[in-house]
Amino acid sequence: DGGITQSPKYLFRKEGQNVTLSCEQNLNHDAMYWYRQDPGQGLRLIYYSQIVNDFQKGDIAEGYSVSREKKESFPLTVTSAQKNPTAFYLCASSITSVAAGELFFGEGSRLTVL
Amino acid sequence: GQQVMQIPQYQHVQEGEDFTTYCNSSTTLSNIQWYKQRPGGHPVFLIQLVKSGEVKKQKRLTFQFGEAKKNSSLHITATQTTDVGTYFCAGRAGGFKTIFGAGTRLFVKA
Numbered sequence: 001d002g003g004i005t006q007s008p009k010y011l012f013r014k015e016g017q018n019v020t021l022s023c024e025q026n027l028n029h030d031a032m033y034w035y036r037q038d039p040g041q042g043l044r045l046i047y048y049s050q051i052v053n054d055f056q057k058g059d060i061a062e063g064y065s066v067s068r069e070k071k072e073s074f075p076l077t078v079t080s081a082q083k084n085p086t087a088f089y090l091c092a093s094s095i096t097s098v099a100a101g102e103l104f105f106g107e108g109s110r111l112t113v114l
Numbered sequence: 115g116q117q118v119m120q121i122p123q124y125q126h127v128q129e130g131e132d133f134t135t136y137c138n139s140s141t142t143l144s145n146i147q148w149y150k151q152r153p154g155g156h157p158v159f160l161i162q163l164v165k166s167g168e169v170k171k172q173k174r175l176t177f178q179f180g181e182a183k184k185n186s187s188l189h190i191t192a193t194q195t196t197d198v199g200t201y202f203c204a205g206r207a208g209g210f211k212t213i214f215g216a217g218t219r220l221f222v223k224a
Contacts, residue, residue, distance in 0.1 A: 042216035
């Protein structure tokens with residue numbers, strides 16, 4: 001079945017540690033996205049990528065980094081510079097078409113900083 | 115930068131009552147999408163609107179895109195308990211940067 005796989009589903013980390021969240025898709029989509037969701041709040045865009053080896057900052061990129069070396073993969077690193085990293089992280093992908101660009105989401109990764 | 119505002123933040127309804135959530139963008143949008151997120155789940159795509167003044171229906175759900183392509187609404191007729199969740203609008207002003215509204219959480223009392 002095609003879809004987006006995020007891992008791990010739950011992650012605990014100590015302050016000062018970097019952590020990398022995995023996002024893999026087999027939908028053959030060119031565009032991929034990372035969003036952060038805090039309890040009771042909407043989705044805020046961290047980074048997005050429209051093509052391999054290219055990505056753009058979203059509205060809250062500080063303290064995060066990404067890479068897009070393969071079409072299928074768009075990992076997110078939450079660095080120690082991110083002051084409030086505890087959140088629900090959602091990865092999504094879409095085709096690069098204005099007329100049909102629905103986002104397909106993974107099930108998310110819930111990060112807790114202890 | 116581009117902002118998408120959504121109201122209300124919460125809505126409590128009695129089963130059978132109607133529900134509407136509104137979305138406004140600070141910039142003209144190339145398209146707007148609507149998603150539903152059940153508690154503990156991830157957002158699931160409902161529909162996309164592209165044309166100015168467009169209206170689309172899905173059973174009891176009616177979606178509208180404003181003439182100026184800066185606002186949109188989702189209306190649910192005769193809510194059911196299965197409608198509970200958070201409804202998000204998401205807009206693109208050009209390119210593929212997709213900005214979400216804060217969402218409207220719907221509670222339905224049986």
